[in-house]
Amino acid sequence: MLRQISLGTLGLTIGSILTIIGFVAYAANNATLNLVGFFYGIPLLLGGLALKANELKPIPFSQITTPSMLMLREQQATVTQNKIRKDITRYCYGQDAHLDSALSFLGLSPTDEERPVVTGLRETEVNGSYTLILEFDSPLIPIDVWQKKQEKMTSFFGPGVEVEITQPSENKIELALITTQKELINK
Structure with missing residues (x-):
């Protein structure tokens, strides 16, 4: 709170x-x-x-998280998924943008003007696995650049997370962090 x-x-x-x-x-x-x-x-x-x-406002959920999704989150969410969700849904101070250091490390933020901006997030289920979807406004970095970084993202956000990148509309990118079944067996 x-x-x-x-x-x-x-x-x-x-x-x-x-x-x-x-x-x-x-x-x-x-x-x-x-x-x-x-x-x-x-x-x-x-x-x-x-x-x-220096205030950075919290990113809103684009869909309401259902009670069943909350239970799935408690059972399956990785430390990284929880950290990202908690970090971008709170007020931050002294940062340029949410996930700015992660995007820079991944090579998706060559300059402040080109940096994709997180506009929303939502939680869903993909094939029985908890999934955290980050929604980006990315007008200057096309989907093919994101896809070239997919393997690097998987190791960056892992272990226990698979990354899927989709483009629902022009200039919009969705980054899905899906809990892998291998991680669920180890829990």
């Missing part, structure tokens, strides 16, 4: 309230509240502004 709260907004809100209290206390000649307002309110306000400037 805490990962769904914007620390920038929280800092701005609390910092603004304390700063206003400080100004009101200054006008009312109340030294104690005046100090609290200025010494805590202004730094929180500035910290909130700094966080808000």
Whole structure:
């Protein structure tokens, strides 16, 4: 739940309230509240502004995850699938984009302008296996470049994960991380 709260907004809100209290206390000649307002309110306000400037919003699920899919996730999801899901569905600070370092490592982000952008994710079942599908807007990197990197992606996101890449429409790429049956036998 805490990962769904914007620390920038929280800092701005609390910092603004304390700063206003400080100004009101200054006008009312109340030294104690005046100090609290200025010494805590202004730094929180500035910290909130700094966080808000570097904030990366969570990526929404494009489909509602059903209770049966939640059970399948608990039974089959790999550590990597869970880490990716948790990472892109929370507020992040100091990153250029979700999965930016992974895309750079895989050679899918030559420049910031060309980097594919994660626009959604969903959980589904493929042949009885839990599957996490990442939806990308990729206008400058075509599907054939993605497919050339498929083997590298499989080793990067593994073990226990098979990667499938599809193009549902122009400029859209779906990266499916499918739990392999070999990994399910080892659990």
